[in-house]
Amino acid sequence: QKEVEQDPGPLSVPEGAIVSLNCTYSNSAFQYFMWYRQYSRKGPELLMYTYSSGNKEDGRFTAQVDKSSKYISLFIRDSQPSDSATYLCAMGTGAGGTSYGKLTFGQGTILTVHP
Amino acid sequence: DGGITQSPKYLFRKEGQNVTLSCEQNLNHDAMYWYRQDPGQGLRLIYYSQIVNDFQKGDIAEGYSVSREKKESFPLTVTSAQKNPTAFYLCASSPRYSGANVLTFGAGSRLTVL
Numbered sequence: 138q139k140e141v142e143q144d145p146g147p148l149s150v151p152e153g154a155i156v157s158l159n160c161t162y163s164n165s166a167f168q169y170f171m172w173y174r175q176y177s178r179k180g181p182e183l184l185m186y187t188y189s190s191g192n193k194e195d196g197r198f199t200a201q202v203d204k205s206s207k208y209i210s211l212f213i214r215d216s217q218p219s220d221s222a223t224y225l226c227a228m229g230t231g232a233g234g235t236s237y238g239k240l241t242f243g244q245g246t247i248l249t250v251h252p
Numbered sequence: 253d254g255g256i257t258q259s260p261k262y263l264f265r266k267e268g269q270n271v272t273l274s275c276e277q278n279l280n281h282d283a284m285y286w287y288r289q290d291p292g293q294g295l296r297l298i299y300y301s302q303i304v305n306d307f308q309k310g311d312i313a314e315g316y317s318v319s320r321e322k323k324e325s326f327p328l329t330v331t332s333a334q335k336n337p338t339a340f341y342l343c344a345s346s347p348r349y350s351g352a353n354v355l356t357f358g359a360g361s362r363l364t365v366l
Binding site for chain 2: 141143145169171173178179180181182183186225227229239240242243244245
């Protein structure tokens with residue numbers, strides 16, 4: 138079993154829809170959680186990160202973490218064609234020791250928002 | 253503008269050849285990383301370096317080698333020992349003492365073995 142499992146998609150939605158992207162994890166040592174967006178043939182770019190359980194909002198994006206269920210989500214409101222990309226969840230145990238720098242990534246979900 | 257430059261963007265290699273992918277950053281970050289991305293598998297860590305002249309193996313280091321002679325540069329060599337080298341390679345960097353290890357990625361290099 139992989140440490141991080143991400144709904145593989147692909148996901149295709151109409152413009153304006155609410156999108157939900159999800160990851161589950163098995164390692165309870167993960168302390169922080171991130172979402173990266175990757176456009177085709179580009180490197181990933183950080184969208185959001187959070188340490189704690191609960192919701193964190195940034196414009197049309199909301200990151201949700203439930204540590205008790207080991208489940209994280211990214212919600213996109215009023216989705217736009219420009220949101221079409223691959224979304225990667227990532228998790229880390231924090232700086233220090235051999236775990237420093239190692240993020241564990243999900244497999245990625247390909248999202249297409251059509252006009 | 254600060255960022256990470258990877259070159260070449262596309263590279264073709266014949267079986268049995270070594271190739272070196274370049275990664276340069278001007279963000280003054282101490283730590284640098286190499287990831288490999290394959291369809292449906294997310295990103296897997298090949299090597300990382302927290303400081304000049306020091307680097308550590310990641311999860312899939314076999315068939316790869318790196319050097320870190322300068323803070324700004326972290327080249328990756330894909331050797332002939334790497335059995336399945338066709339992939340998208342991503343270089344990243346981060347400040348050394350960050351709580352959440354926020355990575356900045358380059359645009360990637362796509363390697364195809366003919």
